[in-house]
Amino acid sequence: MATPEFVFLDGKILPYADAKVGVMTHGLNYGTGIFGGIRGYWNDKEKQMFIFRPLDHYKRFLESGKLLRMELPYTKESLTQFTIDLIRKQGYKETVYIRPLAFYGDELIGVRLHNLTPKMAIAIVPFGRYIDSPGAHVTISSWRRVDDNIIPARGKVVGAYVNSALAKTDAQLAGFDEAIVLDQSGHVSEGSAENIIMMRNGVFVTPPITENILEGITRRTVLQLIQDELGMTVQERSIDRTELYLADEIFFVGSGVQIVPITKIDFRSIGSGVIGPNTKKIMDLYFEAVHGNLQKYRSWCVKVY
Numbered sequence: 001m002a003t004p005e006f007v008f009l010d011g012k013i014l015p016y017a018d019a020k021v022g023v024m025t026h027g028l029n030y031g032t033g034i035f036g037g038i039r040g041y042w043n044d045k046e047k048q049m050f051i052f053r054p055l056d057h058y059k060r061f062l063e064s065g066k067l068l069r070m071e072l073p074y075t076k077e078s079l080t081q082f083t084i085d086l087i088r089k090q091g092y093k094e095t096v097y098i099r100p101l102a103f104y105g106d107e108l109i110g111v112r113l114h115n116l117t118p119k120m121a122i123a124i125v126p127f128g129r130y131i132d133s134p135g136a137h138v139t140i141s142s143w144r145r146v147d148d149n150i151i152p153a154r155g156k157v158v159g160a161y162v163n164s165a166l167a168k169t170d171a172q173l174a175g176f177d178e179a180i181v182l183d184q185s186g187h188v189s190e191g192s193a194e195n196i197i198m199m200r201n202g203v204f205v206t207p208p209i210t211e212n213i214l215e216g217i218t219r220r221t222v223l224q225l226i227q228d229e230l231g232m233t234v235q236e237r238s239i240d241r242t243e244l245y246l247a248d249e250i251f252f253v254g255s256g257v258q259i260v261p262i263t264k265i266d267f268r269s270i271g272s273g274v275i276g277p278n279t280k281k282i283m284d285l286y287f288e289a290v291h292g293n294l295q296k297y298r299s300w301c302v303k304v305y
């Protein structure tokens with residue numbers, strides 16, 4: 001992946017090479033930072049870039065900062081405008097991934113969250129598929145999801161993603177595409193960096209936000225599409241591990257992963273072992289929505305040009 005030509009840093013757009021931090025930076029040493037993941041979709045027919053739900057993403061981003069006592073001098077609206085300005089500066093006309101990042105920039109020794117100064121950055125790069133597989137073969141990880149009373153899972157906290165990295169690396173080195181992580185009670189939480197939705201006996205089920213999951217924007221989007229467009233029932237409840245093995249369809253959702261069907265878990269085929277019909281319908285609806293092609297959901301999409 002190529003580095004961007006420009007980045008936003010503390011109120012200014014700078015050449016990427018000029019946006020530097022020292023090795024003593026607090027956020028680097030202690031993981032005291034937050035980040036987000038947002039996509040911008042190029043609609044070739046309209047010759048327009050649409051950022052998908054940036055206000056929702058930046059609202060969650062600022063809430064993540066609140067968990068770490070960060071007082072950032074920005075609003076969700078101002079961060080959205082900075083993002084638009086940065087895309088325009090680089091002239092992107094392809095699908096991109098937007099990475100907002102805030103971290104404590106003080107260069108000192110000492111674990112704490114008070115009396116520190118946050119820095120704010122946004123970087124944008126062209127980005128395609130996160131999982132390069134039409135149907136993912138995943139495994140249940142031996143690593144457990146961080147608990148809300150350990151590191152708040154509903155915030156995208158930089159240091160917490162070591163937990164995700166442990167699960168994903170072990171899964172991929174064992175030959176799987178991705179991992180599913182359980183919570184401390186043994187219930188399904190999410191993937192390493194994705195929410196999870198299953199369909200069993202004609203009902204869509206996803207873990208509740210109290211199951212140590214990230215409160216995903218894509219998750220929220222897909223649940224609405226299932227109810228509004230497919231007219232099907234959605235339940236938010238705890239899911240046992242073995243329910244996954246017996247599900248009819250399962251898929252990951254997230255801004256990075258978008259929608260990826262899970263066709264096999266721990267060498268057990270899910271349903272018929274191929275993309276399920278309802279998953280396919282949801283994928284089609286989602287990609288039409290994010291590209292600005294569904295008028296009903298056009299308000300989710302913010303124009304760049």
